[in-house]
Amino acid sequence: MKAVRLKQPGEWETLEIVQPTTNLASGQALLKVKKIGVCGTDLHAYKGQQPFFEYPRILGHELAVEIVAIADDVTNVQVGDRCSVEPYYNEVIGQAVRRGKTNCGEHLKVLGVHVDGGMQEYFVYPAEFLHATNSLSDDQLAMIEPLAIGCHAVDRADIKEDDIVLVIGAGPIGLGTIQFAQLKGAKVIAMDIDDAKLEKCKKITKVKDTINALGNVEEDLKTLLNGDLPTVILDATGSPKSMMNTFNYAAAGGTIVFIGLFMGDVVFHDPSFHKKELTLKASRAAMGSDFGRIIRLIEAGKIDASSFITHRIPFDAVPDEFEKLYQEPNLIKAIIEL
Numbered sequence: 001m002k003a004v005r006l007k008q009p010g011e012w013e014t015l016e017i018v019q020p021t022t023n024l025a026s027g028q029a030l031l032k033v034k035k036i037g038v039c040g041t042d043l044h045a046y047k048g049q050q051p052f053f054e055y056p057r058i059l060g061h062e063l064a065v066e067i068v069a070i071a072d073d074v075t076n077v078q079v080g081d082r083c084s085v086e087p088y089y090n091e092v093i094g095q096a097v098r099r100g101k102t103n104c105g106e107h108l109k110v111l112g113v114h115v116d117g118g119m120q121e122y123f124v125y126p127a128e129f130l131h132a133t134n135s136l137s138d139d140q141l142a143m144i145e146p147l148a149i150g151c152h153a154v155d156r157a158d159i160k161e162d163d164i165v166l167v168i169g170a171g172p173i174g175l176g177t178i179q180f181a182q183l184k185g186a187k188v189i190a191m192d193i194d195d196a197k198l199e200k201c202k203k204i205t206k207v208k209d210t211i212n213a214l215g216n217v218e219e220d221l222k223t224l225l226n227g228d229l230p231t232v233i234l235d236a237t238g239s240p241k242s243m244m245n246t247f248n249y250a251a252a253g254g255t256i257v258f259i260g261l262f263m264g265d266v267v268f269h270d271p272s273f274h275k276k277e278l279t280l281k282a283s284r285a286a287m288g289s290d291f292g293r294i295i296r297l298i299e300a301g302k303i304d305a306s307s308f309i310t311h312r313i314p315f316d317a318v319p320d321e322f323e324k325l326y327q328e329p330n331l332i333k334a335i336i337e338l
Contacts, residue, residue, distance in 0.1 A: 003120035004318045007056045009048030012319035020124045022069035029077065029127040030069040031085075033118050035142040036336040037062030038313075038325065040171070040238065040260070041113060046322065051263050053113055060118030060336075061087035061111040064141035067130070074127040081132040084144035084295070085118070087111035088285050089129055103152065103285040110285070119318065121338060131291040135299055142335060143172075143305035147294050148286035150176030150236070153259045154184065155290075156283045157232045161185040164225060166249060168213065169236035170197040172308050172333045173259055177234050178205045179303050189230065191217070200332065204307050218248055230254065234283075238262050252276040259283050308333040 001019040004012060020030055042059045044050035063085040067077055077083065090097050092107035111117040111125075131144070150173055159165060163186040167178045170192035181188045182205065189209045190201045198210040211220050221229055229251035235243050238260030246256045247268045256278060258266075273280075297303040311334040313321045318336060325334055 001121040002315070003058055003116075004315070005056050005058045005116075005119070006045060009055070010046060010323075012322065013056075014316075014319060017120070019122050024069060024071040024124065026071055026073050027126050027128065028071050028124050029067050029074060029130060030122060030124055031065040031083075031130075032068050032122055033060075033063060033065055033120065033338050034082070034138045035064040035338065036060045036118050036315075037142045037146060037172075038322075038334040038336065039146060040173070043325065044238075045113075049263065050113070051261060057112065058116035058119050059112040060120075061085070061113070062142050062145045063087070063111075063118040064138040065118070065130075067132075068122065070127060077127055077130050077132045081130075082134055082136075082138065082141060083130040083132045084141045084291055085111070085125065086129040086131060086286075086288050086291055087117070087145060089126065103287055108285075119315075119336070129288070131295060133295045133299070136295065137306065139306045139309055139335065140298055143308060143333070144291055144294050144298075145286070146172050146308075146333070147176040147179075147303065147305060148290040149173050149259065149283075150178075151180050151290045151294060152286040153177055153234050153236075153257050153283035154180040155287075156281050157181075157234060157255055157257045159184040159186050159232055163187070163231045164228065164251070165189065165232045165234065166191060166211075166221070166230035167234050167236065168192070168242055168246070169238075169260065170194070170201040171236065174234075174236040175201060175204055175308055175332070176303075177236055177259065178207055181232075181234070182207070183297075183302065186232070189221075189224070196330070197332075200330075204304060213242065217245070221249060233257070234259055236260050240264055240266070244268060247273060247276075247278065250276065250278055253278075255279040255281065257281045257283050309335050311335070312337055
């Protein structure tokens, strides 16, 4: 079967590898890959800018798959089911996992980052991390994992109805984060450096208020909010400048959640941080329960997934077409189709 592997930053290779058999170990499922979402992680890995990453690696963790075979003891899914894949698992049950934090275990593995992912025609994976639904399209299934990132971040923020929420970054993660924040009943503001992205954000999420991050953000926020500032800020940019500016934008007593990350140090003025009594949180990956919740929300029409998709790449064309994504001014989410 075919696989596409990132050999080193900027260099793909197409491989012919042995297709897995249906002779499966306990708890395993053989999966046929249908569609793969291109994540910021993949884009950063191609440029050599992704933390916790080793080369060579078969990328791909935003997946829509079909079950080809299951081990005899698998009961949660059936052959023929179409599934979203929860791409994180813990090889060792460490302290965080024992306390229910399965998304940030000390020994966490992520498909396409720490182990080979879904840019191959078939692969074997533990069935317990498959979330089946035959009512959603493959496009929607491939979008569930990035939506789960925003879903978990909103849970981390503990948003209340009277909060004012600023979501920074109008890419796929930011768009999902906005939708989950809106479900909490809070006022939501979107911010980005790109006016075109903000216009698309309005169309997709129906968010009313947007701010361009290149302006005088603090003053713009106070003008919009009659002198107030956001009580919750979720930064999905992975930009050090953006992330460190959030300390200036947050209201006293507010909460900042970093969804994105970068290879470096976060620096802030400690007296100002203490004066405002801010809460700073990281948000990593998502919980298994988020996947089922998102499937139900999409089925109910409360979360929009497929309108994020702006570009498509045939699987065989990945080595030639992938780099062009960096020059696409209208890119929100690209899907690789097998």
